[in-house]
Amino acid sequence: MKVIDGGVTAPIGYQAAGIQAGIKKDKKDMALVYSESPCEAAGVFTRNLVQAAPVKWDRMVVQSGAKCHAVVVNSGVANACTGEEGMGYCKDTCDEAAKVLGIPADSVLVASTGVIGFQLPMDKLLPGISILKDHLGSAREDAHEAATAIMTTDTVPKETAVQVEIGGKTVTVAGMCKGSGMIHPNMCTMLCFLTTDANISKELLQKALSKDVEDTFNMISVDGDTSTNDTVLVLANGQSGCPRIETEGEDYDTFYAAFHQVMETLCKKIAGDGEGCTALFEVKVVGADSREQARTLAKSIVTSSLTKAAIYGHDANWGRILCAMGYSGASFDPEKVDIYFESENGKLKIVENGTATDYSEEKATEILSASAVTAIADVKMGEESATAWGCDLTHEYVSINADYRS
Template sequence: MQKITGGVTAPKGFLAGGLHCGVRASQSKKDLAMIYSQTPCTAAAVYTQNKVYGAPITVTKNNIADGMAQALICNSGNANTCNADGVEKAEAMCQMTAEALGLAPEDIIIASTGVIGAVLPLEPIAKGIRELAPQLTAGGGALAAEAIMTTDTKAKEEAYTIEIGGKTVTIGAMAKGSGMIHPNMATMLGFLTTDAAISAPMLNKALKLAVDDTFNMVSVDGDTSTNDMVSIMANGMAENPLIEEEGADFDAFLTVIKEICTSMAKKIAGDGEGATKLMECTVNGAPTTPLAKAIAKSIITSSLTKAAMFGADANWGRILCAIGYTDGDFAVDTISVDISSPKGNIHVCENGAGVAFDEEVAKNILLEEEIHIQVEMNQGHGTATAWGCDLTYDYVKINGDYRT
């Protein structure tokens, strides 16, 4: 496996682009992205479990029910959620994209992100689709990644290659997410492309397995979005032997999918709204892996722990508190906690009780931009890692006037 430059257009046969069409008021911000495969793809997606969900999710579920797609359209600035005409407009966007690319409407994956409850204007999107389709290029992945951003401070894209069946397979990705991040399936928006030859059922299985350990282990603010979606399209142009069942080739493909999703998940957590620090929490020795996941996510979701990380305060009691209110059957008196960063490591808790440590050393460790919390439970073999960020004044500022 090798990391390479690029994003969704790194795999063979994928073109992409992005532009400002007018959904967002600021003309300096792109708000329409498109991805197109030169050949049909097997496709899969995972979606938010929020009972309030965007119209694009309804339409995408219908469109890829057959496990096939060939293009993706996504707008930012408006979530197309909680609108009476939402499904109608999402279907219209698919129709417009299909006409521009010479495809059928059901070949299109559609996503939207932005303000909830605002009526989606179709006129600028229609104009934008007509302009964007002829502009798609093999170098347009970065433009597409920029066009799906909302409060993100930076575009997020990644690409890897791996040898499968004697062929070089490439996987690319782009994602957006900064606030309203507490996934229960995937997170924010994430779009993956690959030139691997893989059946739709196995593609779906790989995506779900990868998402469960990566995007599902991210939290910025504890709010599960209405529009969360992670999708993947595979066009087979790498010409590897078709992956139709579990085995060495599937394992290799899953390994690289997990790697790229892990990288993107960390980018999302580190770019949380107002964040100054990436928090990574690893729980080892839990009675079960599901319990390890729940504890790790409980810690990185704790507002008090997040605030302490912002203030460079080694208030380890808040970590124990977050462990303690996690649902599950486990003991507390065997738990130890370490906090580390590039500046070093400090042991703050042993057997559920505090130990003496140098507060000045701890502060210097916590002033770094990436903080790791290590929890050892000594009660089994369950292990998990979750990612989050600190809680700052700017988070409230950003969300206090997000709509207006």
Template structure:
């Protein structure tokens, strides 16, 4: 397996484009990903009870279990909380793609991201889709343009790819994501689109993506808000030519492993690009009683505003971390907890078996100056472990979200 930073056009048979339609100020705001042949589809969606129009429609597509051939995404407008008209506009998006590319409307997946509660400028989107057909391309530029077009407050496009062998067939996976704010560990937590030329059944594709989500997108937090539009989807068109994977064999495990690496890379990119973030936090817990306990504690730590602000201030306030573990709902014995901070500037242990250590505050502050910080927590309750990713919270986060609509 080799990890690269190509995107959704890396697998055979996938084309993409990113266009400007006028939803955003002089930036691309419409992306299309197209498969030359119908592809199996799987997805994981927001658990927010308030779901955007595209999410509702995509859930229906997933439940039908049919094939899909295109994904259309607009940024600048979430098409959420827009009532019946929002549902109609979303269907119009899908129908326009179907008409433009001469495919069935039920094979078109839709997604939107941006401001909630504002009617979708559907006329601009329709015109943009109709003009996009000549810009679809399978080269690197198509992937870059598409990844740029789905950005909102993101500062960089997020792409990753990998290739591996199944028998004598080379399998490619490509992906793009957007996410910078309104990120919370609860199902998909942002928008991500994965493509692969692997031949695999829909059932196993869904199983692999659902399980991977638990320990990738489900384990990140920027600000504790779960969006109305969160989704991660994958299309598998089978054009690599391998024998279709229909059972959980060695080939399936190999695919699942690579898919999980892809998802973790995207998840970390999202957190690293968190709104106003200056530090990437990686929380590693080992020795927990159960996997569920380990996950709960990781999520609680990375989601704590007090923990986030302490890291922004480069303050080794480990008490906030232990406190967040205590209210996480996990079963733990505080007397068995040890804690260490680590970065490229060194490491420092601050807690040993529940007893505070007399550490040097200046050295601790120096360690916390790193842009990537590991929070290493060992416990004596069991043998379960988990990893979560978060970021600090800065003054810039408030500024960005204070004038988001202006």
């Protein structure tokens, strides 16, 4: 597997654009991802009962089995809690994109992110589609412009791409995502768009996405809030020329490894860019008797506000970790747990069999002062493990969200 410098235009046959349509003041706010040839499409969506109109729309498109050509994305307004009018705006967007791009209306997917409860300014959005078409390109910068246009409180665009060989052909999997706050997936998080030139069936594409999201986007949290707009969409146009992947086996495994690499990289970029954060916080639970037990424990630790605050303060307050494990709902013996902190500054065992070791507070503070910090909890019950990602909790998080609408 080869990691390359690329975004959604890295696979063969994809173009992208990002522009300012006037939805937001002085920032890019619309993006378009387009494939010259029809794509198999897969998606996973928020489980929040309050679902934005684009979530409902895209679920219908993906489940219909229609081949897809394009994804139109806007930032600034979420098109959530907008009733039938919001659904009508999804249809209007798809109809306009179909007319402008010369593709079927049912081949267009839509996504929105931003403030909940406001209607989309269609007088800006619809003309923006024609502007996007004029800016479409397959260059690296075109992908970067699209990734920038979908940002809200993100501080950096989030992109990645990898290549593998399948059947003697180079296959590329790439993606972009956005997400910084309202991140606590019960599926995935905020918005993520993946493109690939692999020739893979819709059924296996959906299987890969649904399976992998459980170990990637479902394992991150910034603030415990599951968004109304969470969406991950994958397009596969088959342009690599690789043999068609219709059954599980070596080719599928190779594709899945590349797919997982992209998904994990993107979800860590979101966790590490949480609103106001200063550090990526990774939690590994090892020695579990089941994967589900490990996931439950890891997510309980990574979502603990007290633990996140301690990470911000570079405070090795391990009691908060053990406490979060205790209320997770998973069964384990607290008197057998070992806990470690690790970063680029070293690794330190701070708890052995449920009680503190004679560790150095100064060394612990040094380890916790890095920009990426890992907590490892060994429950000594089996061979299963899981990893969750989050970030520290800072004063700035409150400031950002207190002023979000203004």
